[in-house]
Amino acid sequence: MTGDTFEDIGFAKVDTGRELRQGLAEVVYGAGKTADEIVAIVARLKASTRRPVLVTRVDEAKARALLAAEPATHWDAKSRLAVVGEVPPPDGKGVIAVATGGTSDGAVAEEAARTAEALGNRVARIYDVGVAGIHRLLAHADELRRARVVIAIAGMEGALATVIGGLVSCPVVAVPTSVGYGAAFDGLAALLSMMNSCAPGVSVVNIDNGFGAAVLASRINHL
Amino acid sequence: MTGDTFEDIGFAKVDTGRELRQGLAEVVYGAGKTADEIVAIVARLKASTRRPVLVTRVDEAKARALLAAEPATHWDAKSRLAVVGEVPPPDGKGVIAVATGGTSDGAVAEEAARTAEALGNRVARIYDVGVAGIHRLLAHADELRRARVVIAIAGMEGALATVIGGLVSCPVVAVPTSVGYGAAFDGLAALLSMMNSCAPGVSVVNIDNGFGAAVLASRINHL
């Protein structure tokens, strides 16, 4: 990735050389950029690498502009993630499980899952397994235990990370989401809950940061 | 209960007449009172009622003074609850289950359990069933489901209330505790977590308020 494309919100500039060893794609953070800026950056990146280019937080209008300029673009409306170019076959060592508490966590989950896939990982989606219906989660216990990393995504009371942390022995990356209302305080309740997880092996990334969780999980999966 | 004994911290003055219908004992909040004050209040109460007198948050020194004045006092070191006089046989309709996440929640749990017993309830103690080891909790699922009310007590991430709320169909009274450190913020994390519980039938009382949870549970159990 060239200097112009380092991420100024949420993700840092990624050195090409170093990330190559992880199979990491190029990444452009799309939120604060115009369609023109995105198109220009992607063009420059495509000229210097064969790897796919990820553009995060791309709304529909920007996606259309990008598709017009780069026909090999695939954009997903839910996650708002655009992937330009072909995603290579996964080279991660195991599976990254992406679990969510409810369907409202879906956008963050898809950002995580699709980022992980673009970074060369196999992903198991285990959605809507919130702990208020614990049997739903337990039905997936074996699948969770087979994963090399679990990304646990939940808003509201954020208890999913703790219960999963008690079920598995692999690292668990917890992502609080801004889902909820009132005393959820835009994800603060879930964040505090996850920070206090009494299960071992759980760590936390920023609210709604599905992308960051996927990068971390991919690093672990490529160790 | 006479005017002098109404509770100024945490519990309100309780009208004798009304509470009698629930089998409620007299209650004195001991935290802000000297040993002499407690002894005097208890003496006056004993003169006007046959029911037992509860004194909450009594430390050891005050307990000794009370025992010297009222030999029929039983004081529990863990819950710091003193009961003066004989507790009548339970007249509540079902069982109140008191569940905790870990042993550090024990003092709050015993305050709840012993208060509930003194108010005429049968209590099932289901301790140390934190959700990071979900099998421990599930092993008690039937016992929880047989309860008429569950008091769910937990600090840290406070997830216990939600998981129990998904297992039972009776009311769940959640008590956040100040157990934990760092981002637990003296119970705030557990409080927010419990307020956001995505299980139906869960409501929350103040941090460490085992007494208040027991009074509410007893009211429900005597309906």
Next chain:
Amino acid sequence: MTGDTFEDIGFAKVDTGRELRQGLAEVVYGAGKTADEIVAIVARLKASTRRPVLVTRVDEAKARALLAAEPATHWDAKSRLAVVGEVPPPDGKGVIAVATGGTSDGAVAEEAARTAEALGNRVARIYDVGVAGIHRLLAHADELRRARVVIAIAGMEGALATVIGGLVSCPVVAVPTSVGYGAAFDGLAALLSMMNSCAPGVSVVNIDNGFGAAVLASRINHL
């Protein structure tokens, strides 16, 4: 209720078997769903149950789509609650009183009242009895005392729950609302106030969570 309809924000998946014992209707949380999704879920639910289906937080556009698909829909603009199918006669043991501080609390109050009715409860609406005009509340003291559960709904300083808690001996479910401005902090002031209620028998649910309060009150009323 089938798996697709469990509530991901604010309410948990509800097992049909268990809830049947309480006469609970099916519930769909409408806020995060499109009109099409709501229509599809309701259709599937209607095919599998004779009970009414509640859809919460439905705006007018979605309500119209639902009414077009399901003519037996009744939608209330204030509470944004849609009820599909006939509400059976109440089978709860007593009356649930729903009290509010002011007219601005009306939407939350109607969500609570109509949910409670759909779940098989008789409801007494005692609105606009804020404690700044205490005679208004006292004029309803007998009606409050006759209730089996009281839902106390208030924003601003949230004092209603405490005063009611001192008037009645039944359980009081307090609902802070986001009514107010400035130091109300979107319901935080009312929430903290209610958490600190010095009346016994009061517990608290999330800000604006009229639905959750009604489910809890209904459970208590069906014990």
Next chain:
Amino acid sequence: MTGDTFEDIGFAKVDTGRELRQGLAEVVYGAGKTADEIVAIVARLKASTRRPVLVTRVDEAKARALLAAEPATHWDAKSRLAVVGEVPPPDGKGVIAVATGGTSDGAVAEEAARTAEALGNRVARIYDVGVAGIHRLLAHADELRRARVVIAIAGMEGALATVIGGLVSCPVVAVPTSVGYGAAFDGLAALLSMMNSCAPGVSVVNIDNGFGAAVLASRINHL
């Protein structure tokens, strides 16, 4: 009052000339000062005025030192207020009512009441009238209505100010106290509650600031 005695915590330097018009005594804030400093300041003040000197937040040891130096000192253990010299007969126009929610608010209440008396006001103490037992407060409604100013002191949920504000038509000065635990957050819950009072005529001073409330009430009472 000379320059050395202006108050650096909580109260400002008070110009002698101006305050004389209100009958205000001299005031020394004792919390951050040694016994020697207090004795020296009081001696200097006594040399320049015939009015009594108030010293606030004086602990027992400092009180003894002060009494040894100034035999005309009266110190009250509860309020920790020392008054040196004779308090003149009240010259305020009406009565200042000091109301509290519970006995734990007593220290703040006595600081307010004794300060008001030293500043030349008649004071009606209406203690332990917390709103969880509303009949206690209503029994004093006439007395409250006869007051020219009411100081309403309460911790926990702080609802007292609102209910009194609805009963009287005079100014109400609300004092949140740090009484309580857990979600009381050292008086924050009461402060927010009082700031959101939906009764007209209520304003708020700092947590536990009985002195400040009394100065304000005295100013109003001497208008």
Next chain:
Amino acid sequence: MTGDTFEDIGFAKVDTGRELRQGLAEVVYGAGKTADEIVAIVARLKASTRRPVLVTRVDEAKARALLAAEPATHWDAKSRLAVVGEVPPPDGKGVIAVATGGTSDGAVAEEAARTAEALGNRVARIYDVGVAGIHRLLAHADELRRARVVIAIAGMEGALATVIGGLVSCPVVAVPTSVGYGAAFDGLAALLSMMNSCAPGVSVVNIDNGFGAAVLASRINHL
């Protein structure tokens, strides 16, 4: 004022009889009401009283509807206050000074000033005297000292109340405003600053609550 018009946000129901003694006009809180509701309430009030009717927080569209129905309406765009009927000559004992830190505080100041005038008070507007240019404030020192009550309105760091509190010996009602950005946190910084005022005689009302400050000041001015 009839039962329908009691204020549910920010102000309590006001008993006609009591408020008459203060010359208080009728008050309707307009924010949460439709134009139709406001018109209906005002019509009913006008039928039962000769006093003017205040409607607060009325936007332009509602103001037009009100004017169409009640030609004797005067609406002020800045304060969004509508006064229906003639304001009687002032009967307060002194002058209420309304001081602001900057022009952005103007809307709150005008709500305070016009409310005070409608309640029968003479008002001195002392605007744009923020303490960062202290000479501006000092130029008005005599005018402030002549006031019977001062309403000090400021956002940002809220220091105005303290400096005025040190200049005058009358009561000071401080109104924090939501003016500012960043660490102003929508008025929280000003609120905390004013709560900690080290000047005597200062008390605080809610953020942006010009109306409430005026009601309190009017009560003091009519004592």
Next chain:
Amino acid sequence: MTGDTFEDIGFAKVDTGRELRQGLAEVVYGAGKTADEIVAIVARLKASTRRPVLVTRVDEAKARALLAAEPATHWDAKSRLAVVGEVPPPDGKGVIAVATGGTSDGAVAEEAARTAEALGNRVARIYDVGVAGIHRLLAHADELRRARVVIAIAGMEGALATVIGGLVSCPVVAVPTSVGYGAAFDGLAALLSMMNSCAPGVSVVNIDNGFGAAVLASRINHL
């Protein structure tokens, strides 16, 4: 600057005489003012001074109105700063370096840089040198060390100020920005981070306050 133009949000009234000694331009805070008000104020200022007039936080519509009235206006879309009249050659003693963590901090940075230039300072822009790619910052170490003051602008974790503080021996003015999401809490995380900087010589201004940082830096640069 005349009385009408003092800044009510964020900046104080600036005395012409005093500021002249620093070469300070006139400043009008544009956010809370209409286009007409801005045009009128600028006209009055231009009549009384030869110095340029700065208008901050001017959106495009207001900029057009200003340009129509004052053809010598230059408006910058990114910083929303309008400068009316010719900026004199710099007379500051050294260079003010303006450093940012990422491109999203650009608007605040340009407000700082252009304000500093208009106040008579040479500015070195060192943008996009966030500490997650430390080599980018180190590549500018010599340029930073040559500066007389550094303005360090960053959102998210705000670490830039600390690292720069360790590289230079001149004063560092830190500006937290509201860039970020989730636990950035609109700049609070960066603000707290910068307040805790463990590098000497760092002080902090309000979130997004590029203007204030530039005024301070200019004062230092003109000492």
Next chain:
Amino acid sequence: MTGDTFEDIGFAKVDTGRELRQGLAEVVYGAGKTADEIVAIVARLKASTRRPVLVTRVDEAKARALLAAEPATHWDAKSRLAVVGEVPPPDGKGVIAVATGGTSDGAVAEEAARTAEALGNRVARIYDVGVAGIHRLLAHADELRRARVVIAIAGMEGALATVIGGLVSCPVVAVPTSVGYGAAFDGLAALLSMMNSCAPGVSVVNIDNGFGAAVLASRINHL
């Protein structure tokens, strides 16, 4: 580990079977337990396993009691960690680097380092490399890059995690510490800073939770 020893604060009960696969020692959380309880639990654990037993947060008095009962105990005063029995040779795949900002972070760092060692990992201690003196950190860049996981421990502004995150391509576990004063708010500033890290691959555990970071790092190192 038997049921009695599961951790109720901060760490969950660990199933022996599962953890064996990671070479995990037994763990007892010592903070909330008496010396007698610790000794009894350790004795029971030693009877059932050959692995070492870790006891965390053990003060000196408890350490002496433990040493008297279990001569094979090694206690470290700084980290307050006791290890009973011999630590087996490391079987982790790489090195865990433990980096700190300053010497005050040492206790948390040693808890992390010694826990990691007891769990079978080689540890590289890279202490006192706070970012205010960036050359200190850069001098260790190669050592950090050779690590398989980095634990970055810092209080105050917590910037260490971000800078390290930009230097390495392995996972970084960030531990905020409660070091600091004032606006550090007992670790909150560092926690928020780390949550907002703009470097990829960084996740966060609770304030001062060196133990939890080590368990997570060990899991990653044993993958």
Next chain:
Amino acid sequence: MTGDTFEDIGFAKVDTGRELRQGLAEVVYGAGKTADEIVAIVARLKASTRRPVLVTRVDEAKARALLAAEPATHWDAKSRLAVVGEVPPPDGKGVIAVATGGTSDGAVAEEAARTAEALGNRVARIYDVGVAGIHRLLAHADELRRARVVIAIAGMEGALATVIGGLVSCPVVAVPTSVGYGAAFDGLAALLSMMNSCAPGVSVVNIDNGFGAAVLASRINHL
């Protein structure tokens, strides 16, 4: 300064070469160090430099140990600052004014003043000029205006910085203090107030950080 003495709380490691240019003394942060550690570090520093060594936050016991080892030590009880060796004559270009709101701010003020003196600055102490008695501050206006930098130290509402910022045209370094109670929240109110100062040229350091303010002021004074 050698590597052992870099400051881990509050101040960064300072490179000797660079700081020499400012006349900076060596600095050791004493709070987290034992008397033995302090003595050893000071001895090593004295062996390598002729400049004085500052040790901050030294309590009396440590001061005695230091004096025993280094007879050329001067320790000030109020500021808890120890200076070992002779302070050279001031070489700063102007005067640093240190102003405080009240006597309770004295410890922080003396830490600032004595640090500034040890770093080669002339200091003007302007104490007890809180804005609640504005004439006290104005009496020092000329002295403040003659300063090259002003350090404004205040707790409570922290308004001092703003008023001074409006009086002077030099840089103002604001230091919030933890003086106060209740809603002062340990300095948070003053910090927020100062961050929102509407005077130009004001920036803020951490709560109670007199040392940091002095280092910054000294840097400015040596430019």
